[in-house]
Amino acid sequence: MPHRHDPSSGHSTQERNTAPHRAGAPGRAAAPNEQLPANQPTEPDQYAEPGRYEASGRPAPSSHDGASDRSVAPDQAGAQARDAAPSQHTAPSPYDAPTVFTPLTKQDAPGREVAPGSHDAPTAYMTPNPNFAPNPNFAPNWDTAPNRDTAPGQHVPPHRNSASNPDSATSALPGGVASTQNSRTQRPGVQPPRPRPPVRRQSPAARPPERPWWKSPNVTRAGIVVGALLAVGVVGYLVDRVVNSGEVPRGVVVAGIDIGGMEPAAADAKLHAALGNRADAELPLRIGDVRESVVPAQAGLTIDWDGTWQRVGGQPANPFTRLVSLFGTRDVPVVSKIDAAALDRQLAALHSHDIATVEGMIRFENAKPVAVPPVPGRQLDTVAARAVLVDSWVFGAALDLPEVPAPLTVRPESVDRALREIAQPAVSAPVTFAGKGGAAVLDPAQIAAVLSFVPDGQGGLTVTWDQNAAVALLGPQVASTEVEPKDASFTVGGGKATVVPAVIGDKINWAKSLEKLPALLVATQGRTTEAVYEKVDPALTTEAAQALGIVEPMGSFTTGGFSGPSGVNIRVVAQKVNGALVRPGDTFSLNDFTGPRGTAEGYVESGIIDHGRPSTAVGGGISQFATTLYNAAYFAGLEDAGHTEHSYYISRYPAAREATVFDGAIDLKFRNNTQGGLYIETIATSSDITVRIWGTKTVEVESVTGDKTKPTEPNTITLPKGKDCIAADGGPGFTISDTRIIKDRKTGREVSRHTRTVKYDPIPVVKCEE
Numbered sequence: 001m002p003h004r005h006d007p008s009s010g011h012s013t014q015e016r017n018t019a020p021h022r023a024g025a026p027g028r029a030a031a032p033n034e035q036l037p038a039n040q041p042t043e044p045d046q047y048a049e050p051g052r053y054e055a056s057g058r059p060a061p062s063s064h065d066g067a068s069d070r071s072v073a074p075d076q077a078g079a080q081a082r083d084a085a086p087s088q089h090t091a092p093s094p095y096d097a098p099t100v101f102t103p104l105t106k107q108d109a110p111g112r113e114v115a116p117g118s119h120d121a122p123t124a125y126m127t128p129n130p131n132f133a134p135n136p137n138f139a140p141n142w143d144t145a146p147n148r149d150t151a152p153g154q155h156v157p158p159h160r161n162s163a164s165n166p167d168s169a170t171s172a173l174p175g176g177v178a179s180t181q182n183s184r185t186q187r188p189g190v191q192p193p194r195p196r197p198p199v200r201r202q203s204p205a206a207r208p209p210e211r212p213w214w215k216s217p218n219v220t221r222a223g224i225v226v227g228a229l230l231a232v233g234v235v236g237y238l239v240d241r242v243v244n245s246g247e248v249p250r251g252v253v254v255a256g257i258d259i260g261g262m263e264p265a266a267a268d269a270k271l272h273a274a275l276g277n278r279a280d281a282e283l284p285l286r287i288g289d290v291r292e293s294v295v296p297a298q299a300g301l302t303i304d305w306d307g308t309w310q311r312v313g314g315q316p317a318n319p320f321t322r323l324v325s326l327f328g329t330r331d332v333p334v335v336s337k338i339d340a341a342a343l344d345r346q347l348a349a350l351h352s353h354d355i356a357t358v359e360g361m362i363r364f365e366n367a368k369p370v371a372v373p374p375v376p377g378r379q380l381d382t383v384a385a386r387a388v389l390v391d392s393w394v395f396g397a398a399l400d401l402p403e404v405p406a407p408l409t410v411r412p413e414s415v416d417r418a419l420r421e422i423a424q425p426a427v428s429a430p431v432t433f434a435g436k437g438g439a440a441v442l443d444p445a446q447i448a449a450v451l452s453f454v455p456d457g458q459g460g461l462t463v464t465w466d467q468n469a470a471v472a473l474l475g476p477q478v479a480s481t482e483v484e485p486k487d488a489s490f491t492v493g494g495g496k497a498t499v500v501p502a503v504i505g506d507k508i509n510w511a512k513s514l515e516k517l518p519a520l521l522v523a524t525q526g527r528t529t530e531a532v533y534e535k536v537d538p539a540l541t542t543e544a545a546q547a548l549g550i551v552e553p554m555g556s557f558t559t560g561g562f563s564g565p566s567g568v569n570i571r572v573v574a575q576k577v578n579g580a581l582v583r584p585g586d587t588f589s590l591n592d593f594t595g596p597r598g599t600a601e602g603y604v605e606s607g608i609i610d611h612g613r614p615s616t617a618v619g620g621g622i623s624q625f626a627t628t629l630y631n632a633a634y635f636a637g638l639e640d641a642g643h644t645e646h647s648y649y650i651s652r653y654p655a656a657r658e659a660t661v662f663d664g665a666i667d668l669k670f671r672n673n674t675q676g677g678l679y680i681e682t683i684a685t686s687s688d689i690t691v692r693i694w695g696t697k698t699v700e701v702e703s704v705t706g707d708k709t710k711p712t713e714p715n716t717i718t719l720p721k722g723k724d725c726i727a728a729d730g731g732p733g734f735t736i737s738d739t740r741i742i743k744d745r746k747t748g749r750e751v752s753r754h755t756r757t758v759k760y761d762p763i764p765v766v767k768c769e770e
Contacts, residue, residue, distance in 0.1 A: 007041055010215040010640035015104065020485070021164075023667070030238075030641065034084045034696065037316065039120045039529055049670070055209055056166070060627075061563075063163070064236045067760045069593055069623055071767070073149075074221070080568075081487065081574060084299055084305040087314075087680070092152055097542075100460075106141065106621050110514060119645040125342070129285050132182040135181045144247075154353070154492045155731075155741070159296060166535070171237050172581060175378070177444065178373070178667060183647060184501055204391050204606045205667065207509065207549060213236070224424040226459075226624070233319070233484075236320045237436075238323065246260060246314070247261055247262065247263060247264075248260055248262050248263075248312065249265060249266045249313065249314070249315055249316060249327060249330070250322070250326070251325040251326075251327065251329040251330050252312055252329070252330055252332055253330065253331050253334045254271055254275075254331075254333075254334060255271075255274075255275055255330045255333075255334050255394050256310065256616070257270060257271055257274050257275070258329070259271065259312075260325075260329065260330075261265075263624060264309075267361075268305075268309070268601045271305075272305075273430070274395075275303060275394055277392050278296065278303070278393070278396050279295075279296045279297040279301065279302045279303065280295065280296075280297050281295070281396065281576075282295055283295070283296055283297075283396065283398075283399065284398035285350075285394055285398065285399055285400060285401055285648055286313075286352050286399070286400045286401065286402060287350065287400075287401045287720065288353075288378060290353045292350065292353065292560065294346055294350075294389075296389075296393045296394075298342070298521055299342055299346040299389065300338055300339025300340065300341070300342030300343040300346070300348070301336050301337070301343065301389065301390065301393050302332075302334040302336065302337045303335075303336065303337070303394065303539045303607045304337045305337060306332050307335030307337075308332070308335045310335075311332050311333070311335055312332050318465045333391065334394045335392070336390055336394070336763060338390060343389070347380070347382055347385060347767070350380050350385070350401070351379065351380050351382075353380070353453075354377065354378065354379035354380060354404055354406065355377040355378050355406065356377045356407070356492075357373060357375065357376050357377035357381075357405075357407060357408050358372075358373060358375035358405040358697060359374055359408070359409050359410045359455060360372060360374035360410040360412055360414065360461070361453060361461075362413070362415065362419055362453045362461065364423075364427070364448035364449075364451070365446045366605050367427050367444045367447075367448040368425055368426065368427070368448075369419055369423035369426075369448075369702075371419045372414060373412055373414050373415065374408055374412060374415070376405050376406065376408055376409075377405070377406030378401060378403045378404070378406055379404060379406045380402075380403055380404075381401075381402040381403055381404045384401075384402040385401040386734050387400060388400075388402065389400055389401075394654055396594060409457075409459070410455050410460065411459045411460070412460060414459055414460040414461055415417070415582060417460070418453060418461040418463075419687045421460070421522065422461075422463050422521065422522060423451075423453070423463075425445040425521060425522045425523070425524065426447055426451060426463070426521035426522070427447050427448055428444070428446075428524070429444070429524075429527055430442060430443045430444065430527065431447060431517065431521070431527050431528075431529075432527065432528040432529070433474055433478070433513055433528075433529060433530070433531045434528060434529070434530050434531060435478035435481040435508065435531045435533075435534065436531075437480070437481050437602040438477065438480060438481045439477070439478065439645065440473075440474035440475070440477035440478045440531070441473065441477065442470070442473060442530060446473050447521070449465075449473075450469045450470045450473070451463060451465050451521075452466070453462055454464070463473060463518060463521065465517060467510065467511065467514060469512070470514060470517075471510045471647040474510070475508075479506060480505050480530060481508075481642030482505075482506060482508060482533075483503070483504075483505050483506040483507070484503070484505050484507070485501055485502075485503060485504060485505030485506075485537065485538040485539075486503035486538055487502055487506075487538040487540040487541075487545075488501060488502035488538065488540045488541060488542045488544065488545035488546075489501060489540075489545070489579065490545070490579075490679050491607065492679070492681055492692075492694060492696070494624055495552065495553070497550050497551055497679060497694050499542060499545045499546050499550075502538040502540060502541045502542045503538060504535055504536065504537060504538065504540070505536035506533055506534075506535060506685040507533065507534060507536050508531045508532065508533055508534075509532045509665070510530040510531075510532045512534075513529070513531045513532045516529045529590050540581070546679030547679065548583070548584075548676050548679075548695075549695065550676065550677050550678070550679045550694050550695050550696070551694075551695075551696060552639070552693050552694065552696065552697055553693070553694055553697070554635075554636035554678075554693050554694065554695045554696070554697045555631075555632045555633060555634065555636025555637070555638075555692070555693045555701070556632055556634035556635070556690065556691065556692040556693070557628050557629075557631035557635065557651060557690070558628065558631040558635075558688055558689065558691075559624055559627060559653070559689055560652070560687050560688030560689070561652045561688075562621060562624055562686070562687065562688075562689075564621060565604050565606035565607075565620065565621065565623070565687070566607065566621030566624065567686060567687070568602075568603075568604050568606075568621075569597075569604060569606055569620060569621040569622055570621050570622070570624055570625050571618055571689075572601070572602045573594055573603075573622055573625050574682040574683075574684040574689055574691075575598070575682070575684070576593070576595065577594070577625075577629070577680055577682050578597055578680065578681060578682040579679070579680070579681070580593060580680040581677060581679055581680075582672045582677065582678035582680070582705040583672065583677055583678075584672055584674060584676060584677060585671075585672060586671070586672050587641050587669055587670070587671045587672070588669065588670055588671075588672070588678075588680075589666060589667055589668075589669045589670040590626060590659045590661055590669070591661065591663065591664065591667040591668075592667075596663060596664075597618075597622065597663050598618060598619070598663075599618060599620040602619065603618050603619040604619075605617060605618050606618075606619050606620025606621045607621070608620045608623075609646065609647070611647055615724075615726070620661060621662055623646065623660040623661060624652075624653075624689065625657070625660045625661045625689055625691075626660060626668045626692045627635060627642075627658040627659050627660075628689050628690070629659075629668065629680075630643055630657070630658065630659040630668055630670075631654070631657060631691075632680075632693050633670040633693060634657065634692040634701065634703070634740065635701045635703075636693045636695070636697075636701070637674075637698075637699040637701050637742050638670045638671065638672065638673060638674075638678075638693075639670060639671040639673040640670060641669035642667065642668070642669045643659040643667075643668050643669070643759050644659060644660055644666050645659065645660065646658060646660045646760075647759040647760070647766050648731070648733075648760055648761055648762075648763045649721055649731065649734070649763075653710070653762075654738075655705060655736045655738070655758070656703070656705060656706075656736045656737060656756060656757070656758040657740035657742050658704060659706070674695060674696065674698065676693045676695050677695060678693055678694065679694040679695065680692075680693055680694075681694060683685075697745060698742060698744070698745050698746075699742050699743060699745050699751060700742070700743045700744075700745050700748075701740060701741070701742055701743075702740070702742075702743070703738060703739070703740055704738070704739040704743075705736065705737075705738050705739075706736055706737040706739070706740045707736070708734040708735070708736050709734060709735045709736070710734060710735040711732045711733065711734045712732060712733035712734070712760060712762045713732055713733075714730035714731060714732060714733070714762035714764050714765050715730075715762070715764045715765070716730070716763065716764065716765040716766075716767065717766050717767070718766075718768075718769055719766060719768055719769075720768070720770070721765070721768040721769060721770050722768070725766065725768035726766060726768075727766050727767060727768050728762050728763065728764070728765065728766040729765060730763045730766070731762060731767035732762050733759070733761045733762035733763075734759075734760070735757065735759045735760070736757070736758060736759055736760070737755055737756065737758070738755070738756050738758075739753060739754065739755040739756075740752075740753070740755075740756075741753050741756050
């Protein structure tokens with residue numbers, strides 16, 4: 001609303017229509033643009049009390065804050081007062097100034113006449129009190145809201161019942177307060193009851209702002225206490241850091257040794273004194289019920305002192321850590337130097353105490369199958385045992401090394417299933433293999449002997465059999481139905497060689513035949529199958545033998561002069577070599593062909609020369625056969641692949657053209673350098689041995705022996721008379737050469753010439769004396 005300034009009072013005046021008092025009667029409306037004095041005496045708003053109206057049983061008029069510019073007619077005010085409910089009183093705002101109500105007369109408003117008999121009472125002009133201060137404890141009554149249907153500047157319409165109420169009248173209360181009363185209840189000469197002042201209530205918008213929680217006294221006091229505690233903690237922390245600087249952190253325990261708060265040098269000496277010898281002392285171990293011990297150093301475990309001190313560390317900077325160290329300890333594990341290879345070897349050695357699982361199995365007792373349940377074993381847990389040793393060896397106390405169950409390959413239910421489904425049917429009846437003109441049978445006892453059960457890798461059992469044992473039982477029963485293969489061979493005589501045709505074999509393939517055995521074992525009837533026969537070619541067929549071109553003698557040589565045990569050995573080896581076949585390009589080795597020459601092969605003890613002296617050994621005399629074979633190959637023109645002469649000359653052998661052998665050490669070899677095959681024929685009698693090599697002769701061989709040169713005299717050896725002393729006359733030593741000349745058989749052209757020089761040692765004179 002517009003304000004004017006009054007120079008005489010220093011206050012502003014408001015230019016507005018006079019509205020009825022909040023609790024008063026309707027009065028005169030101020031004339032438009034009428035200025036009323038603003039410095040009217042201020043009186044308390046003591047008549048605007050809703051209780052007055054409640055006592056009379058009439059509703060209080062609708063209140064207004066005086067902020068809008070509007071007029072209310074007297075009849076309207078009366079009607080309003082009758083219709084307004086008590087709960088609709090509007091509490092004045094704490095910022096509304098108390099008003100001064102001044103009755104207006106005709107003189108107060110020139111030009112305006114009040115009609116006689118009119119209900120208009122003098123209207124009070126409401127002026128704000130400039131000295132009014134809001135009550136901070138005022139609480140508004142929100143149940144008495146102002147008339148929200150009236151807009152500022154709008155006249156309030158008369159109450160619908162005001163015109164029809166003849167008892168309605170307007171009067172002025174003492175102090176100039178206009179009020180509407182019921183004339184029938186007003187007794188002459190009696191003042192109306194003095195209304196009580198209304199309770200001024202403060203609107204929410206006018207409440208003073210609440211103080212923040214952090215500015216409350218309790219919070220302030222708590223902050224002071226916390227700040228003091230923090231200050232004390234910081235000072236204590238700094239003092240602790242300074243006092244303990246350079247020492248081992250408080251509460252540190254290494255392998256049970258308390259070194260917290262000590263000087264590092266003293267702590268290190270204490271640790272070395274307590275732990276320095278632990279690596280070389282025996283460490284007791286327990287593996288289940290087994291007692292064992294190890295030496296840590298031998299197992300690759302020693303103390304890493306530098307690493308341990310790095311793990312101890314320095315003084316902690318964390319205040320919480322320092323505080324906790326006042327009330328407890330910190331265990332620092334020892335760092336170990338580990339020789340991984342040595343530790344692995346030690347752990348592998350400890351596995352010797354493992355107990356393997358006894359797998360579930362089926363065995364036969366008198367051809368009756370019996371189920372054997374599995375027995376779980378135990379074994380060292382290598383990974384966990386390694387960790388226990390590495391982490392705890394330094395304490396020196398006995399260690400329990402963990403174990404784990406040994407692997408169980410066969411489940412118990414698999415054993416029962418194999419018993420029912422395989423083992424029991426297997427021995428319920430014989431199994432027959434039918435051959436060509438015969439049959440082989442395995443009875444239940446024989447079946448039980450050849451069958452066995454093994455893990456199948458999937459937790460079960462599978463049946464297997466001993467093929468060699470089965471063939472040994474079945475083979476002889478059908479041997480007559482088989483034909484053995486036979487290589488082509490040669491017969492020699494009358495100066496020529498003839499091929500003996502080979503024989504193709506017809507043999508049972510037992511490996512294939514026994515493949516049907518699993519099905520036969522579980523069958524309840526029809527437990528017979530056919531044996532599988534196969535053709536077997538000989539190693540040397542007739543055609544291959546004919547292609548070798550073995551038709552005539554190529555070289556032959558005979559030696560004699562032996563008897564007794566030497567003759568036995570010579571005949572044994574001659575029989576072994578007789579009929580040997582050497583294909584083109586192959587090398588014949590006497591030692592390889594005959595194999596070991598011992599008593600098991602029929603050889604006996606006979607004379608030999610040992611370090612120049614006569615002696616005996618099993619197989620003595622074989623050198624004479626070797627010399628005979630060497631000369632036969634020599635005159636056949638074959639290539640010498642390696643031979644060794646005797647150390648001493650033996651008169652029955654040609655000088656520089658002889659050979660000796662020793663089982664596993666000295667050998668005789670020659671190579672077939674011809675285009676055809678070679679066939680070796682041997683003929684042994686009681687006194688001589690002949691070796692003849694057959695093939696296709698293409699060359700002629702000539703031997704030229706030189707003179708003996710560089711003779712040497714023998715030494716004399718005297719030995720005690722007895723079994724080991726064999727007297728000998730001895731003989732001189734010498735050097736001699738032999739030249740082999742090879743010529744082409746057809747042309748006579750010399751193909752090759754080779755000279756070999758041999759030095760023989762003198763044969764010592766042996767005397768046996770008592």
